[in-house]
Amino acid sequence: MECLYHTIAPKGDVRELYGTEHDWATYGVPGTLVVDNGKEFIGQDLNDACEMLGIVLQQCPVMTPELKAGVERHFRSLNTGIFHTLPGTTFSNIFERGEYDSVKQACISLAELEKALVLFLVDIYAERFHRGLGGIPARHWEKAAATHLVPRLPPSKDELSILLGRVDWRVLQPSGIRFECLRYNAPTLGKLRNTLDGEKVKIKYHPGDLSRIYVFDPHEKCYSEVPALDQEYTQGLSFWKHRLIRRLAAQETERVDLAALGRARQKIQALVDQARSRKRVRMRSKVARWDGKAPQSLEQKQDSGVTDTQSSKAVTPEITTSLDTIVYEFDYNLPPSRRDE
Numbered sequence: 001m002e003c004l005y006h007t008i009a010p011k012g013d014v015r016e017l018y019g020t021e022h023d024w025a026t027y028g029v030p031g032t033l034v035v036d037n038g039k040e041f042i043g044q045d046l047n048d049a050c051e052m053l054g055i056v057l058q059q060c061p062v063m064t065p066e067l068k069a070g071v072e073r074h075f076r077s078l079n080t081g082i083f084h085t086l087p088g089t090t091f092s093n094i095f096e097r098g099e100y101d102s103v104k105q106a107c108i109s110l111a112e113l114e115k116a117l118v119l120f121l122v123d124i125y126a127e128r129f130h131r132g133l134g135g136i137p138a139r140h141w142e143k144a145a146a147t148h149l150v151p152r153l154p155p156s157k158d159e160l161s162i163l164l165g166r167v168d169w170r171v172l173q174p175s176g177i178r179f180e181c182l183r184y185n186a187p188t189l190g191k192l193r194n195t196l197d198g199e200k201v202k203i204k205y206h207p208g209d210l211s212r213i214y215v216f217d218p219h220e221k222c223y224s225e226v227p228a229l230d231q232e233y234t235q236g237l238s239f240w241k242h243r244l245i246r247r248l249a250a251q252e253t254e255r256v257d258l259a260a261l262g263r264a265r266q267k268i269q270a271l272v273d274q275a276r277s278r279k280r281v282r283m284r285s286k287v288a289r290w291d292g293k294a295p296q297s298l299e300q301k302q303d304s305g306v307t308d309t310q311s312s313k314a315v316t317p318e319i320t321t322s323l324d325t326i327v328y329e330f331d332y333n334l335p336p337s338r339r340d341e
Contacts, residue, residue: 087106211236248264
């Protein structure tokens with residue numbers, strides 16, 4: 001979903017954010033989206049988003065890479081043009097890697113890799129001759145935009161973010177909506193509650209921010225924003241992080257409550273602080289994910305203003321569980337919709 005957001009949204013600040021010499025001119029809602037059979041492409045989230053945006057979702061048959069040869073060739077261009085040229089590359093196979101120690105040579109952070117990738121795509125790939133197009137990609141886009149191409153866009157970036165949110169269904173109760181042990185409510189739900197008569201409502205949420213959800217009104221055909229009642233706990237809270245906190249909190253109490261969640265969040269933060277100096281690749285990646293270091297879209301970079309270090313004021317109990325154990329056990333119990341980058 002984040003990739004689709006980045007594809008559609010205008011990227012006018014790419015020079016300022018990444019130091020490119022050219023603009024990233026491409027944007028707009030695609031007419032057709034061709035996907036393979038990866039689990040992230042099969043489900044109601046992508047189907048709902050494409051339906052709302054007017055995108056034809058075309059799924060390739062299993063074991064037919066020839067139907068998306070252009071995509072496979074682009075991956076090869078990325079590998080040979082950027083990824084395999086950087087220190088720490090694992091190469092395409094063990095024969096190419098040979099005696100090269102990828103872990104020992106790794107020195108590029110995720111943010112630095114993102115910048116290198118953007119520079120390659122904007123200043124090199126889009127500006128050099130493309131045999132399949134018979135010309136330079138950037139010039140082809142400019143020519144089309146100057147003559148007949150008018151890319152489609154949703155009315156606002158906020159609406160685009162909502163349409164690309166994850167989908168779920170919940171019962172609208174007198175006290176609001178309960179989602180992942182969190183309570184959401186707003187005055188706007190009063191009228192909708194009276195008309196649904198106990199039926200479930202469709203909600204959308206962003207897995208990187210559980211401080212709010214969006215509730216669909218089937219009568220008005222629109223979404224309304226509904227904040228979480230506990231804003232202190234949910235600010236900057238991702239779906240993945242919340243699930244991790246709940247896992248630890250469940251070890252302290254039979255029934256999850258906000259005080260236990262706050263204590264668990266402090267304990268995990270302390271474990272993260274202890275793990276920062278470790279050299280293992282797996283631990284570095286998990287610490288980065290907890291800190292929210294994954295690449296963001298251009299719009300997300302501009303809009304992010306809340307840090308992810310807020311926590312409960314409860315006293316931190318003694319730490320008896322390792323972050324390694326928590327993360328390892330947790331990963332294999334997450335649904336596909338838990339991705340938050």
